[in-house]
Every structure is written in structure tokens, then in C-alpha cells.
Amino acid sequence: MALSTIILPEHVFIGMSAPTKWRALQMLSSKAASCFGLDEATVLRALETRERLGTTGIGNGVAVPHAAIAGMTRPRGLLVRFSHPVDFEAIDDIPTEWAFVLLFGEGGRSDYLNVLSAIARRLRTEGVLTAMRQAKSADELYSVFMSDSVA
Template sequence: MSEAPSMPISEFLVPEHVLVDLAAPSKQSVLEALATKAAAWSGVGAQPIFTALSNREQLGSTGVGQGIAIPHATVAGLAAPLGLLARLARPVDFDAIDEGKVDIVFVLLIPATDRAAALKLLSTAARILRSEETRALIRAAPDAGALYEAISEAYDTQFPG
């Protein structure tokens, strides 16, 4: 039996944080676009978020294979964990471990004061996105609402309340 995560998905990912067909030609432009979106929702500047994500990528790619990347970082000044889920308009090279291009990006930003949440959320995201069925639903979703519903159902199935 899976250990339940410490928070409901709605505490770190809400429908407004789901983007469909994000147009970005490179890994850097994906991170920049998502940092800008995160800044608008978090009250933290885009540059510190982008820098935190970029610094994490320099340690090793967060491209985990199967077309998935899970960029994550702790961010000073962030009040609560924040997730952003993006389906890219076109796959980009993300230096993934399987050398494939990435078309699904799940960004996890964690308050610098709550590093323990980072591992739980990262593990949760990886477990959900490991499912071929969930990846197929994400890729086929006609809009952000359907994509959010697919990820929420996968979360609720893996971690029933």
C-alpha cells in the first residue's frame, strides 16, 4: 500500500496552474516561461524562480524519461508548495535520461523553509507520471481542465483520501 502524501493535490496544483500546448523551443525557454507563470501566482519574482530551477538542472537533468520532466527547486520567499503542469506544443530536448524529448513538464517549487516537502512531492509526481495511462490522458486532453482532471484522478487513485 502506498504511503499517502502529506497534502491534497489541490494544495500544490490547481486548475489555473495547468498549461496546454505551451510553445517553447528549448529547455531554457520552458523553464523561463514556467518561472514567469509561477511568479504571477506565487508573489516571488520570476528571476529567483528561474535561477533556482536552472541551478537544479545544472546538477543533473530532471528529464526522467518517457517524455516527462519534473523540474523542482526550493525557493526563498515562497509561502507554500506550488506545482505547474505543462503539456508542450512540441517536444524539446531536456537532456532526459532516456535521451528522448520531453512534452510533459511538472514543475514543483518548494518553500526554502520546508525542504522535507520536496521529496514527498517529487516522489508523488514521479509515481503519478510513471503510469502509461496517465501520460496518455495528459497527452490527449483537449484543454487544461481535462488535463487537470486526468492528473487529479491519477492522484486520487494512487492516494485515496
């Protein structure tokens, strides 16, 4: 499953600001609900429930808030770069610069694992995180993240 079919260019945002991870989850829920035609309260409840199980801060400045949403037929995602890092209580204690919000249907948990694996592989590619930090626009951030080659 290609990341470009899950995170579309119009679902990339730069400059969101949140003082806490819980406020960030509210803002991310609002953005996801708007982008995907979902109920904001449902998305927020699902993301908060998942976050209470353990942090979605996977380290190196990245968080992957995710949840199953009833009625979704395919995985959908957002890529957000915060204007100031947010403490997501990541496993390496590094504040979160980027959030990859992943929403999937209740039967799509294996889809989520495949998407998370693809994101992790991409972020481990040499130069990707540096190029993402240097991106000046949402379009540039999307291009850098999705590109097979990083300059």
C-alpha cells in the first residue's frame, strides 16, 4: 500500500501549534474530521483512547497518533509539522516535530501496521528528516517525504 494513496498533498500541514499533546490531539482531530468528512468528537475520542494505552511518540521527533474509526473503508492520513515541538512523551524523550495521523477502519488494523512500517522505513532513509526540517511549504514537505531520492 503506497503512502501516497493514504497521505495526499492536501492533507499536509505546516505550522500547527499546541502547548500539550492533548491539545495537539484536539487540533489533529479537528483537521482530520474536516479533511475526511468525519465527526470530530468521534476522532478525538478514538485518538485519546489510543494515546492512553501508551504514547504514540515513536521517537526522533515523530508521533503517529492512530485509531480505528467505525465506517472507514480505507486508511487515511495527515502529515503535520508543528511550529514548536510538542511533548508527546516519546520513547526517547525527544519532543515531537511531526505527527502522522493515521485513521483506518475497524477491520484495518493490519493496514495500519503496514502503513506505520512504511513511514518508519521512509524516516530511516538517510537525509529525509533533515530535508523535512528544511521544507518551506506543505508541498515541499510532501515532496520530500514521498520522494525516492533526497538531495
